[in-house]
Amino acid sequence: MSTLKDGRMAPHESPAAGRRSVGVDVPKSDGEKLVRGRPVFTDDVLPSGCLFAKVLRSPHAHARIVALDASRALADPEVVAVLWHPDVPQIPHTRAGQSHPEPSPWDTTILPTKARFVGDRVAVVAAETLAAAERALELIDVEYEVLPAIHDPAAALDADAPMIHEVPDPRGIAKGGESNLAAMIDVQIGDVDTALAACDHVIERTYVLPRVQASHIEPHVSVSWIDEDDRLVVRTSTQVPFHLRRILARILETSESRIRVIKPRVGGGFGDKQEMVCEDLVAVLTLRTGRPVRLEFTREEELIAARFRHPQTITMTTGVMNDGTLVANRMVVLADTGAYGSHALTVQANTGQKVLPLYPLKHIHYHVDSVYTNNPISGAFRGYGAPQGFFALESQMDEVAAVIGMDPLELRRKNHIRLGDVDPVSARLNEGKEGLARTVNSSSLEECIRRGAEAIGWGATPAPTHPRFKRGLGVGVAMQGSGIAGVDWAAATVKLNEDGSVNLLVGATDIGQGSDTVLSQICAEELGVPYEKIIILSSDTDLTPFDVGAYASSTTYVSGGAVAKAAADLKNQLLTIMAEHWQVNLEDVRFVDGVCMGPRDLSLDMGGVAHTALYTAKVQPAATASHMSDDSPPPFSAQFADVEVDTETGQVFVRRFVSACDFGTVIHPKLAEGQVDGAVAQGLGYALCEEVLVDDEGRVRNPNFLDYKIFTAMDMPLMEVIMLETEEPSGPYGVKAAGEVVINGPAPAVVNAIAAATGVRIRHIPATPERVWRAMHEC
Amino acid sequence: MKLTLSLNGHSTELVAAPGARLLDVLRDAGCTSVKRGCETGDCGACCVLLDGEPVNSCVVPAAFAADAIVTTLEGLNDDPLMRRLQDCFLEAGAVQCGYCTPGLLLVAWQRLREGGELTEYDVRHAMSGNLCRCTGYAKPVRAVLDAWEAMP
CATH class of the missing domain: 3.90.1170.50 (Aldehyde oxidase/xanthine dehydrogenase, a/b hammerhead)
Incomplete structure (x- = not known):
């Protein structure tokens, strides 16, 4: 891959010339012990x-x-x-x-x-x-x-509603804890009411999102x-x-x-x-x-x-001109935080902040009421508010396209955020308060849409496989962030051993996604040593430096930054040691492919350098570095579903699914693809079958894997993942993030495909056979 | 209750509390590849071979294993076919958190041992009782097909 510092898409040729670890499918650092079933959990x-x-x-x-x-x-x-x-x-x-x-x-x-x-x-x-x-x-x-208890979030703010929290110190609860309003956000950019009044069309729709559970197997x-x-x-x-x-x-x-x-x-975390x-x-x-x-x-x-993705009811109001120019978006959210306010503010902040910038309009209004109920506790789950918001936004785009008679992809192409655009929302809303301005400095989104559409065969829906099936294609576009700008930070320590091996100590938390591997790759690349020379230890508060942990798609971008800095520091120490040892000028010493080179024919491999440091200079080469970013560059995805709907039963079959992704530089292609595969499986479950059912008295009716249905190997469609790498200027080696963005597209892509197949719009997911059948029969 | 069985090729005597499940006595006996995921027979993380057949050990009373042949992943780690499967899993990127991996490996090993033609559908069918929340099954399915293609 060529290094394009202006953030444009680079041709996919991992690894980039001269790189030996970054961009390579190295063995997963914990793979062997996991396949052997060793006692590691x-x-x-x-x-x-x-x-x-x-x-x-x-x-x-x-x-x-x-x-x-x-x-x-x-x-x-x-x-x-x-x-x-x-x-x-x-x-x-x-x-x-x-x-x-x-x-x-x-x-x-x-x-x-x-x-x-x-x-x-x-x-x-x-x-x-x-x-x-x-x-x-x-x-x-x-x-x-x-x-008395409340289970309907819409009733939680009624004047006669029983108070769920009467706490002496209502720190962090909206309006001093005077009602069941746990958190409230209201942000307006421009003037939405006035803008809507001048639009050719104003489209208002309401979407309902279910309570779903992360379902890590451990x-x-x-x-x-x-x-x-x-x-x-x-x-x-x-x-x-x-x-x-x-x-x-x-x-x-x-x-x-x-x-x-x-x-x-x-054994899996997902928030x-x-x-x-x-x-x-x-x-x-x-x-x-x-x-x-x-x-x-x-x-x-x-x-x-445990915790659940917040159930939300979202009303979208969109103003659009006849030519497909989007003018204004209003998103009004009612969220059920359940019995406690865990992530009540920040998940809902994300629903606006991560979602609305996809169409960076001059007029945007975002309002949330996040309310306490006597329901199970909502919290963090992969996507962190964005899956709800993107379901609403990307369903809405297809509804808008239908009203103005435009191809849904064309509408998106005309309006989506582009390289160099300023995200209008982040400066106004980050973690529920004022944030930092964000400019898109890397993006292959246009190419993601083009290549994804090509792969699914947009405009040429395949024939149904059975006379009673109807078939359709749908799209869902999304963006996310890479860590929380100005908040998330991490540290890493590197320490050199006699044989040139390096202990890498990180607080970053590998929860199965492979961060130990990816951080080791960054360390090896920076030092120019083979990946196998890195001995990683993660997350022991006595032994490793601080890290906020694994969330917000932060680890590769933020913790990776700390690793790269620590490794660079270590390398500089070694140059100084070798310059003194050889009694030459510091500027005449350099590392080439992990070998220290001096003037004339002076050279020493990393093991020799380490030996010199430890036994001649008598110093322990080691470095700790911290990293924080004021930016949270957005990864992008364009995802496409090819579905068939059984008109007799309402059952939806996803036949093919394409994900075209911009994660910045990809450090480990197979692990990055694995993030897509897993997110799509979870996203398709969100679209079609996952729903925690709570009865009128607040009891969960389906607390087991038979009745809370997640996708099995038999349910999965044919998958295609297309990586369209960019070079993000603020990320180590140009990385952004991979963990969450791709969970946002499957639900709108599937529901848009159902609409394309049947003409029926499902606004309340999951699109179970019963919901689809009822929608088709209007009952 | 004392329980005599063949565990991973060794005649073994285990102590099982009344009502204990096979999952619990196997984990107590040090077979940590047998994972607890749902305890209702729905996820496959606790898969073992009981007289050669894959079973979810969380819903098998320990007493059922009396005089039986029980094989866990620990007992197959030296088996060449299992090693090939493990290598294919690693090579394909089929391991993320690794918690469901022992169960997937066991059902795949059992299916490959059965012999005969193997299509992608067959692999998915064999794995359909094993839930994985990380991989979307794409790479595990690929890994099993790779192992099959490499079979002599």
């Missing part, structure tokens, strides 16, 4: 004498926990402890797992005095065996004062113990080890120095493991009993008491 190794914890959960959606009698449970000699709210510190906090200062409201305590949803924590048990802990749950007598699981220095150790399946340490220190009334958080391999759902409970049990404690969610608990 949290639950695979338990300390001896470990107790097993279980959570007693509320059967009521809203109830005061008045009294609790655990005497029958404790009569069992295998039951060691039962804790409820009087037994633990009642320090308000949020379990959202975010950076300091935390944008989510501090509306939570470790064990609450009032249950706010069916499944809320009431008590926690530790026993010698899991069976004994499970038995104990049946033997705890709780007196509840049942309160459940939430944490183990804690007291080490030989009386410090609390928490080994846990988390995306945010350093935030966890900070939050635990505060709510346990201790200091960070007394806590060590270790992240082993993590759901940003949340602290087990760690505080094992910690209080270990502190109480002095014993190691392990808590793992069951799948049923995952689908009741």
Whole structure:
């Protein structure tokens, strides 16, 4: 790939000339131990004498926990402890797992005095065996004062609605916590009302998005113990080890120095493991009993008491001229944050900030009410508000195109954001407050649309495979960010060993996406040493420097920046050492392909350099660097679905799916493709079958993988991934991000394809057979 | 309850609590490749071979394994066909978080051992009881086909 510093698309020729690690499909750094099934996950190794914890959960959606009698449970000699709210510190906090200062409201305590949803924590048990802990749950007598509950977000702000949070310190709750409004955003750019009045057409539509769950196959699981220095150790399946340490220190009334958080391999996270759902409970049990404690969610608990993508109702109002010029967009969102305000503000901020800039109009109005209900808790899930927003925006674009009689791709081409454009929203809205201006400095979006359309055969829909099927093509375009501008930062440490190998210590959190591999590649490339020489250790708060963790598509862009800087620093140290050793001028020493070259025929490989440093100069070459970016360059995608609809049953079959992507430079092509494959699978589930159903009393009706249906190998369409690399000036080696952008397109692409096939518009997903059939039969 | 079985080629005596599931006794016996994902037989992370057939060990009572032949990934790590599959998984980029990988490898190994023609549909069918949330199945399916194509 040629290096185009102006951010235009470069021809896809990974790796770029002269690169040996970046752009190469090197072996995944943790691959071998994973395919061998070695004990590398949290639950695979338990300390001896470990107790097993279980959570007693509320059967009521809203109830005061008045009294609790655990005497029958404790009569069992295998039951060691039962804790409820009087037994633990009642320090308000949020379990959202975010950076300091935390944008989510501090509306939570470790064990609450009032249950706010069916499944809320009431008590926690530790026993010698899991069976004994499970038995104990049946033997705890709780007196509840049942309160009226709200399950309909539209009713949460009614004057007579019961208050879900009456907290003494309503820090972070909208309007001082006077209502069930957890968070509110209202941002206007230009003057939407006046602009709409002058448009040829004004199109208003409402879209309804379901509650869905991340469904990482490894459940939430944490183990804690007291080490030989009386410090609390928490080994846990988390995306945010350093935030966890900070939050635990505060709510346990201790200091960070007394806590060590270790992240082993993590069996998928997708945002759901940003949340602290087990760690505080094992910690209080270990502190109480002095014993190691392990808590793992069951799948049923995952689908009741973990976190969910926020259900939203979105009304889009778009003003357009007859020639397809978009003039104004208004997006009004009602979001259900559930029983606690975890990510109540920031997910909804993202729905506007990440989505609306795709069409950088002069007139944009974004309004959100994010409300408390007595429903399961919403939170972070891959895409972080953008999948909801892009479903609405990209459905709306097809509806607008239909009204003005324009090809939907043509409408997008005419209006989408381009290289050099200023995103009008980011300066006004970032993490729920004023942000930093963003200019698009790299983009192959036009090419993504062209190549994607070509691959799917836009304009030439294939024939249906059965007489009762109808077939159609649809598109969904999207953008995202690369980390949170001005907020996310990371550090990395490199240290050289005698044989020229390098320890790379990062706080960045590999949760399966492969960040250990990608960061090792960046380190190897920068130092000019073979990838195999990098020994990576990630995420142990005692051993690695700080990193905010794995979220917001930040790791390659932000943590990668820290690794590149640390490696460059190390290289400079080595040049100085060798210049002194050879007694030559510093400017005459350089590295070429990992070999240190001096004047005349002086040269030494990295092992020799290391030996010289350690045993002649007697210094440890090592460097720590930090990296933060004021930018969050957008990756782009254009995704296309080819679907067939069974007109008799309403069932939708996705036959082919094309994703054309601009992630900036691709460090590891196969891992990057894997991000697309997985995001498409999750996005198609969002489009067609995933929905956590909550009944009128707040109970989840389908808390298992039989009834909460995610895509299997049999459901997947034929997939094509097209990488159209660009060189992002602000990213190390020109990277942007890959983790989230591609989860946004599948749902609108599928629903637009259903509309193309049948003429029926599905505005409430998932597009289940029943919904599609009813829409076709208007009943 | 004491349980005698052949575990990964070795005659083994395990202790199982009343009502224990095969998943739990295998993990307690150190077979950590057997993963707990759903406990309702829906995800395939706990897949093992019971008398040669893939089963979800979370819904098999431990007592069912009495006098049976149980094989987990640990028992096949030295098998040449399994090694080829593992290499193909690594080569194809079929491993992301790796939590569902042992289950996928076992059902794929079993399917390849059955022999006969193998289409992409066959691979997807064989894997249909194993949920993976990371890969969209594209690369795992490719990896199994690669391993099949490389078979003598």
